[in-house]
Amino acid sequence: MADAGLFHMAIPRAIGGGEIDLPTYVQVIEEIGKADASTGWCLNQGAIFGTYAARMPRAVARTIWADVPRAVVANTPAATARAIVVPGGYRVTSPPGGQGFSTGCRHASWVAAHAQITENGQIRMEGAAPEARYMFVPVAEAELLDTWHTRGMRGTGTHHFAVKDVFVPTERTVLSQTATLVEDAPLYRIPRTLLFASGDAAVAFGMSRTCLETFGELAGAKTPRAMPTLLREQPMVQMTVGQAEAALRSGRAFLYEAVREAWAASVNNVLALEHRANLRLATTHGIRLAAQIIDSLYNAAGATAAYEDNLIQRHFQDIHVITQHLQGRLAHYELIGRYWLGLKIDEARL
Template sequence: MVLTTDVPTREQLVRRASELVPLLRGHAAWAEENRRIHEESIEALAEAGVFRLRTPQKYGGYEADTRTLVEVASELGRADGSTSWVASVYWIPTWMASMFPEHVLDEVFATPDVRICGTLSPTGMASPVEGGVVINGKWGFISGALHAHYQVVVAVLIGGEGQPLPIVTVVPMSDLTVVDDWQTSGLKGTGSVTTIARDLFVPNDRWLPLPVVLQGQAVSESVAGRPIYSAPLLPVASASSVGTLIGLARAAKETFLERLPGRKITYTGYESQAEAPLTHLQVSEAAMKIDQAEFHAHRLASVVDGKGAEGAAWTLEERVRARADMGQVVKLAKEAVDIFAGASGGSSIYSIVPIQRIARDTHAANLHALMHPNTNAELYGRVLCGLEPNTLYI
């Protein structure tokens, strides 16, 4: 295989994502009702190259920088939070899979527009056997599992010599059992089901210690040293995730302003909601929060991309600030969406009005363990106060 020469520019990729908005928006209600992304949406995302953004160029990918991820996900999020979320989730395990040896990459990326799901939670156990390990366990919140070809699995290796070691492997979805348990209040369309491994054998040349992946230490010579694979995982994952929240906040603004003409404020003297000073204050405050969220998203992406291009080492403060930036995007996006939702009136509770789905999706994202604003703010403040981080996930 040779390096891809026809790699779209950021502007081209963002335009492709923008052109998908009507189709994805049209399938948003279906996705929520059926708890999975519509097949036509998956096909459209593949055709637009969305699943290739973090695939190595050697295998037909684009190796897009994280600023591109932010802008593409923001466009997808305008259409449907669940669809954008699944696309963003695929980008992270795809990057993780790229850390593996060449022969693993040859197999995984042989599938055109390969989709890889996964989680960082080590909720499985691995036991050493001759030639490899055997994994048993289950993993929840596996977004996009229903359309994925592979899953990144994290388990704790016990037995043998040394301390328990968290390890990472990439396994075909056909080796796992899928449990359809995704009954939720938000991000319903993501199909974030549970997967189970039972006595799954993994050869020794197909797993890596989790710290190797967390540090972004690619094993394959065709990937090692390339800019997008030269950052630690958590800053990469943070920058990969924030675009969806920007898109949801923009969608809330668009939805509110589209419904504004002709709306009055019931039981008041205002025949037009647009004439009320309260509305002016609400729209201004929410819009400024979106601007602030965009600042944190773009700063985060700029640092990840800049340090990758320079091959520069990350300081501890930079790493935890990456998570803090992500937390601020999530927090500010929710605050903006809440303002627009609160100002949308009683008629907005009907399921045909998009603002209620946007609000529920945004609230669900705020509860994600890695994205939670308070968790990330506390971690950043802890390090600024001179303490060691109390997590490996930095």
């Protein structure tokens, strides 16, 4: 995938990336997700984190994403590291136990330590909040910790990493929340959290389609114990498949509609809170629908789906890791409900 340029498809053209449109991007991630959820997830995380290149000077962005062969940056969401200001940059140290949820760190060229800034012994503030930056550290200068022991999405390798007193020059850092655009293009006007969410939902729908196809093969071959006919001949199974197909098609249509509308608004520089709320709802609902689809097929498959080497089992485990992720939180329904009811909301979640 790196050789094909997929990890760089969201990076600005000015530094050699694809600067892809969001509807096409979502299609790409969905197709990869059909083949393997963990692979699609890794691609989405690496590609969308690459949009930080649009918020850095071109020359610096090139040193990170263009000058290093097969460059991929693995990040970590919480700013739990400490970066002490020194001449020319920062000395960065992770907290005890390292920084977690660094998807794809074992194939990354860089890790992006996420740190609060300390200057003269005090937390440096940016307005009312502590200043937080991503610090780009060559992966050889970090320790990758073997922590990703999960039931699902094992292939993402979402381990912790640690850095200890590593020097990072100022130019190789970026404000994690408030960095302004250097490359103003439609993709980069859409909040990054919604770009991540769009890809995550696409992975979920991709694996749902494969799960349906896999179940169809099983239903045509398996006669359950104490039952007179193949699975596919049973009315309850037929209803399950019909409902799953309807849920998949409707949820996927909602996702792509929301993606297209947000993209068109961003192209015309009129992206509004309504577009963002719609995309948040479509992505969260998509992940949740995918879980319902896969659960229903898992239940219909019977004991066959209990074995580790069964693909439906893997889909079942994978989707129930995805639903635990920030992008799949049930609380997003409350957020959008508040928005549509005209109540005050935390717009940063959109």
